[in-house]
Amino acid sequence: MKILVTGGAGFIGSNLSVTLMQNKPIAADKIVVIDNLSLGNIAFISELLTSPDFVFYQIDLLDFDNLLNIFTEHKFDLVWHLSANSDIRYGAKHTDWDLKQNTLVTYNLLECMRRTGTKKIIFASTSAIYGLAKIVPTPEDYGPLFPISLYGAGKLASEGLITAFCDNFEMQSWIFRFGNIVGKNGTHGALVDFIKKLRKNPDELEILGNGKQAKPYLHVTDCIDGMIFGFENVNDRVNYFNLACKGATPVDTLADTVIRHMNLTGVRKHYTGGEIGWVGDVSQVRLDHRKLERLGWSSRYTSDESVEKGVEELLLQIK
């Protein structure tokens, strides 16, 4: 099987690429990574670059002509679509960013798939499509889907494009909706922010919101494991799952975990206040993940355990 991993030098993508190449959980003859390196880092996949079964392209997925050339050359069996703008706050300021980096990019991939005969796509979606859900933990069949961030809007648009292409052109999709992912190669998010801030000034820490926003933090190894499980065990035209772990961790606990692992004392925590960290933030996320559980999959780590492990891994990387 020839697999294209988009965003394959990014946080989740680099972990996935290394896992696919080294552990071979899926029989793959070739892994091709496309990444524009806007958030990704070539160092994350440097160990793969010399392999004859691995190809890396630094292009932007908005570059349709080059993308189509790559599809034409490799004739992929599967697209693992992880590329996205993952900075929700940036999208609120630059309103066309998620439209381009989520919606248009997904369209380009689907159109290249249609033109070159690729029939399968795995898509990294998000709990943000549920917006301010009235049912918590939120199940996969929740409606209405009214995202409150442009990031969520871009992912919802991508899901709709995927299901329409699946029906019109006999493709097959696996959609995984997850929230916060933590672990090695993390490029953004609260843990990365806190570590960077405390490296700069170990005496005080600004925390967005009131610190009580709580979400399930899934470890990146669980995220990859869950996606592989879903892909290998369910075979409908459109397969869709929440991907989450037991528990949820408040932002304040994230901060305390970072402070403890950095052996800091007397850190003054400043809260910007309010129930949400920023406009478009959903303060209390809980995902109903029983659908995957019923099929036999559950995460290895709880949310708190993922945070502990994630902080350890990030502290080794962020100097």
Added chain:
Amino acid sequence: MKILVTGGAGFIGSNLSVTLMQNKPIAADKIVVIDNLSLGNIAFISELLTSPDFVFYQIDLLDFDNLLNIFTEHKFDLVWHLSANSDIRYGAKHTDWDLKQNTLVTYNLLECMRRTGTKKIIFASTSAIYGLAKIVPTPEDYGPLFPISLYGAGKLASEGLITAFCDNFEMQSWIFRFGNIVGKNGTHGALVDFIKKLRKNPDELEILGNGKQAKPYLHVTDCIDGMIFGFENVNDRVNYFNLACKGATPVDTLADTVIRHMNLTGVRKHYTGGEIGWVGDVSQVRLDHRKLERLGWSSRYTSDESVEKGVEELLLQIK
């Protein structure tokens, strides 16, 4: 109140523009219509063109700079967004058409609203966002939203953009999801197709599918009346309603109604076969419309009555 009607020379838009200008159901100082006339027809609104309270622009909503100029000049209080590609089958062949004419166009409008301070938008969405719903009649809170047409994907993407803009930039929206609309100025759909075919050859009629596909057909006057009712009576940040009537009419009944009103006999009906008319078609649509009913609104005509009335009106126009 200054109102922009997009697609205001099209089927629903022209009926709306005339109603707004002549019956004044909403206190409006000025009605501005934008239409690229790709599906619309300037003749539909010719009676309005001389009014000092009416302005018509023939531009494409993809032309952001011109659009922004119009927003800057008029400083609208309300955008009534009806413009779209409404030909589902065309979208399946030209896969970027709905992306442009639904998704990108909606983004452009929202961004112009954000930049110029327009705070309210009424949006014509569609039952197609529900895809092959497992709950029929389908309620507004149905999930998952997996459209099977690129048209439905474009409308779903637009809904997500609207709700995200509403939350990020303190806008307010009224989303109406409807299915087939019939009546004067109809530009497409089964009734228009049947009349055109029978005008050309009154001896036979090709019917897509097996003729048993059944949907609620709402008369355009009910469609406009329902939107005005919802806009005037509900005031949340995001207001959303199915807009439908009692009953559903099979395609075969549409054909028979047209044949009867044309006083034709012995018409040979040919069915292309299959449960759906085309790829992306949802064969059995029923919308749960109790939400608007509970607020006090119901349609004047049943589906069969709307079809009768619609055929009469279209036969006067399609020669």
